[in-house]
Amino acid sequence: MAEEQRRDGEVELEAEQKKSSTGSVFEGIYDQLPDISVRSLDRFILLCVIALIAVIVFGVLKANHVF
Numbered sequence: 001m002a003e004e005q006r007r008d009g010e011v012e013l014e015a016e017q018k019k020s021s022t023g024s025v026f027e028g029i030y031d032q033l034p035d036i037s038v039r040s041l042d043r044f045i046l047l048c049v050i051a052l053i054a055v056i057v058f059g060v061l062k063a064n065h066v067f
Helices: 002-021 038-063
Strands: none
Touching: none
16 A cells, blocks of 8 residues: 555656646746745745846946946
8 A cells, every 4th residue: 555655656756747847947936836925926026127127227327427
């Protein structure tokens, strides 16, 4: 009985590995983070994009001797 459960676990693991290896890199990102809500993850990504834009704008303005 324990051997059957072990085999079933191995089959499920192989199926999950095949599933995760196909497709794009971002396809299953929300499935990998079950404890984090999608809304909070989207807000974090948006915050990072805004911060990146702010750093680029600040660098351009500093390079033009505005600051």
